[in-house]
Amino acid sequence: MKIRIVLTLIAFIWSQGYDCRAEIRLPDVLGDDMVLQRDRPVPIWGKADPGEAVRVTFGTLNQSVITDAAGNWIVWIGPLTANATPESMIITGTNRIELSNILVGEVWLCSGQSNMQWMLEQSAGGEEAIKAADYPNIRLFNVSRDVAFKRSEGRLAVWQPCSPATVREFSGVGYFFGLELYRELGVPVGLINASYGGSQAEAWTPVEYLAASEDLRPCIEREKIWAAERPAVQAAFDQQIRDWEAATAAADSAGTKPPRRPRVPDALRDYRIAASIYNNMIGPLIPFGIRGALWYQGESNEERAEQYELLLPTMIRAWRERWGQGDFPFAIVQLPNFRRSSDLPVDEAWSHVRDAQRKTFMQMPNTGLIVTIDIGEATDIHPVNKLDVGKRLFLWAMADVYGRNVTKSGPVFREADFTGHEARLRFDEVGTGLGMCRGTALREFAIAGEDRKWYWANARIEGKDTVVVWSDEVPAPKAVRYAFNNNPLEPNLTNETCLPATPFRTDDWPGPTAGLR
Numbered sequence: 001m002k003i004r005i006v007l008t009l010i011a012f013i014w015s016q017g018y019d020c021r022a023e024i025r026l027p028d029v030l031g032d033d034m035v036l037q038r039d040r041p042v043p044i045w046g047k048a049d050p051g052e053a054v055r056v057t058f059g060t061l062n063q064s065v066i067t068d069a070a071g072n073w074i075v076w077i078g079p080l081t082a083n084a085t086p087e088s089m090i091i092t093g094t095n096r097i098e099l100s101n102i103l104v105g106e107v108w109l110c111s112g113q114s115n116m117q118w119m120l121e122q123s124a125g126g127e128e129a130i131k132a133a134d135y136p137n138i139r140l141f142n143v144s145r146d147v148a149f150k151r152s153e154g155r156l157a158v159w160q161p162c163s164p165a166t167v168r169e170f171s172g173v174g175y176f177f178g179l180e181l182y183r184e185l186g187v188p189v190g191l192i193n194a195s196y197g198g199s200q201a202e203a204w205t206p207v208e209y210l211a212a213s214e215d216l217r218p219c220i221e222r223e224k225i226w227a228a229e230r231p232a233v234q235a236a237f238d239q240q241i242r243d244w245e246a247a248t249a250a251a252d253s254a255g256t257k258p259p260r261r262p263r264v265p266d267a268l269r270d271y272r273i274a275a276s277i278y279n280n281m282i283g284p285l286i287p288f289g290i291r292g293a294l295w296y297q298g299e300s301n302e303e304r305a306e307q308y309e310l311l312l313p314t315m316i317r318a319w320r321e322r323w324g325q326g327d328f329p330f331a332i333v334q335l336p337n338f339r340r341s342s343d344l345p346v347d348e349a350w351s352h353v354r355d356a357q358r359k360t361f362m363q364m365p366n367t368g369l370i371v372t373i374d375i376g377e378a379t380d381i382h383p384v385n386k387l388d389v390g391k392r393l394f395l396w397a398m399a400d401v402y403g404r405n406v407t408k409s410g411p412v413f414r415e416a417d418f419t420g421h422e423a424r425l426r427f428d429e430v431g432t433g434l435g436m437c438r439g440t441a442l443r444e445f446a447i448a449g450e451d452r453k454w455y456w457a458n459a460r461i462e463g464k465d466t467v468v469v470w471s472d473e474v475p476a477p478k479a480v481r482y483a484f485n486n487n488p489l490e491p492n493l494t495n496e497t498c499l500p501a502t503p504f505r506t507d508d509w510p511g512p513t514a515g516l517r
Contacts, residue, residue, distance in 0.1 A: 022071070023095040024048045029288045032100050033159035035139045035190025037107045037289035038082045040325075044091070045074035045287070054093045058102070074287075080104045082187035084137050101161075103137060105188030106181060107290045110174030111204070111282070112297035112333070114197030115382060123172035123386040130164050133175075138162035138182050140170050143194040148280040149270055156284055159190070171195060173296060173333070176390025181397065192290070194281045196271055200300045201308065204282065205315040206322065207275040215310050218517040220274045226267035233267045278318075286322055292329030292401060293319070294393055298353045299335065299381060305352035305513045312360045316367070329401045331368040331393055332357050334502065336376025336383055337487040345446035345454035351484045352511040354503050368396040371410055371502045378487050392499065407431035410499035411465075416480060416506040423447065423469045423480045423506070424462075431495035433464040442467065443490040444483045449474045452509060454481070467493065479507035 026046040036042045044056050048067045055064045056075050063075035083104040091097040110116055120126045120133075139159050146152040160166040167175055171193040178191045196203075202210060202219035210216040226233075240262040251258040266272050295316075301308045316330050334357045338350060354373075361369035370392045377383040392409070399408035411427040411434060418424075427434060436442065442459035447469055455473040457480070462468050469480050483491035483503035493501040 022047075022049050024052075024054060024091055024093045024097060026091070026097065027284055027288075028156040028158075029141065029192070029285050030099065031159050032102075033139055033161055034099070034102055034141070035107050035159075035188050036078075036080055036102060036104045037190075037291060038104050038187065039079050040289065041076040041078045042080060042289040043074055043076055043287045044089070045072070046091075047071050048073060048093050052093050054091065057090045057092075059087050082106075084188050103139065103188035103190075105137070105190065106185060107190040107192070107288070108174075108178065108181075109285070109290050109293040110171050110177070110191060110193045110195065111293060112195050112295050113199045113300055114195075115299070115333070115386075116171055116173055116193075116294070116296040117195035117197045118172050118382055118384075118386060119169045120172040120175050120386075121168045122382075122384065123176075124384040125387055126172060129175070129179075130168050133162055133164050133167040135179070135182060136161040136163070137188040138178055139188065139190045140166055140175075141190065141192045142170050143192070143281050143285075145196055145271070145281070148284075149276075150280075156281075172386035173389045173393070174294065176387050177294060177393045177397075178390075180391060180394035184394070184398065185402070192285065192288075194285065195296075196277050196281065198269070198300055199271055199277055199297065201297060201311045201315050202274045203271055203277040204297075205275060205311070206278050206283075206318050209314050209318040210274055213310065213314065215307060215517060216314060219311070222266075223273050226273075229267050233265050237262065237265055237268060282319065283322075287324055290323075290325070290328065292331070292397075294331045294333070296333035296389070298357060302349045302353055303513060304516045305349045305356060306511060306515070307513070307517055308353055309356040309359055312356060313364050316360070316364055327364075327366045329366050329368070329397070330364070331370055331396055332361055333370045333389060333393070334358065334372060336372040337374065337378070338376050338381060339378060339486040341378065341487045341489050342485050345456060345481065346485055347454070347512060348486050349512050350486045351503065352513065355484075355505055358502055358504055366400075368393075368400055369409070369412070369502055370396060371500050373483055373488065373491055373503055374500045376487070407495060407497050409502075410494050410497060411501040413482070413502065413504040413506075418477055421470055421475050421477065423477050425467045425469060425480060425506070427465050427467070427501070429495065430465045431497060433495065434461045434467065435494060435496065436461075436492045437494050437498035438492045439490060443492055444485075444488045445469050446481045446484065447471045447474050447477045448479045448481075448507075449476050450478055452479075479505065479509070481505040481507070 052067045065073045067073040086101040089099040143157045178189045182189045248258040361367045375385045396408045398404040412429045445457040445459040446454045447457040448454045457469045457471040459469045
């Protein structure tokens, strides 16, 4: 009887239009143990009732705001100076929220597909790094893919101080980068890992940006095809799994090698849908204050490498515009050496993805290119050396983001002149001068004439920043490529850092994925 009376009273209150106010709600990325970005105003935002007064207090700073008609609110606090002494943030309205143990320092977003997702425990030297990972002023926010895609309940992630227990499943690349940053700068570091293995760049891009381009619109339209195919594809895949399970059981009984698990078809991968990862794993983070982003992706776009030349810069532009923090630093990890080496110059899609990454770096402001042509693995798309990737990202950040006077990378191709039987190539990032850290002659240069047939070329260093390339097979050269194979045998052009020069091509001839969308 009492329960019935209470329910009747609640119904009466609603019917009379009484103000049953909702509590202030914060996005998951705002929480205990977080790191706020120093040296710039920091956004704090959330939801409440329309017209509600919200006050944010952090240290001596106070900001107030009235929520809009949809109940949204945002305030900007700071700029803040780096601070390793924990402070609390109090947010009041109808209710009161207190966030504790907050630091101020440098915040970086680590994103991409499986090579960014690759956990520290899977990385070379990972166990040793985990045991030593007692750094409470490094904070980790490891976005859950299952929560993001509503496959499980809970928070998107929680901020955690770095420890052997919390860092094990964090991105190896992200952690090694963040650790170097922390040691060098001596300020708190926040690392957000939002990565997804097997993902394509279109899934990380807002749909409006894809729809605005005729070349990118097919990325959206694929979902219509998959939706129509999905019931039949699901049934066929279910049968494949049953057959695989039976074959695996038979192999176990016979003591033989079990078959490989069937690959999940694209139509059944919800994270392959255009904008799906952006909506679920990036959008919820915006506009949290960050210094910049690290991006390690491209493997899954190999089949449409030419399209990637447009897709990657579109994604970067979308993130920057949506974040509203200007052209924040954006580092692109170029794909590593992979697959069997070739004795001849070849024209393969993997190399064209690398070149799309290089072109994006050359064309877009405040980007970096991290070359990994020497630390991949021929037989594994997931090289376990994540330490050197993290260190190279750190070196770029020191030079381009934090203004240190260091040579940040190996040489970067700038321009080419073709005169007679020679090509003269000039480079940036030469440091004290072009050189070789291995071998006595430059290798992996290829040259072609009007017929577009490629031959290995001779090459010599001339002066501080020039390489001269020629071949007796090509009397009138029109194009040069360097380290343009999937897994070049001996790319050895460098500078005093011994870091590899970026693979490149001087031509714009159509590649093996030309026209594929």
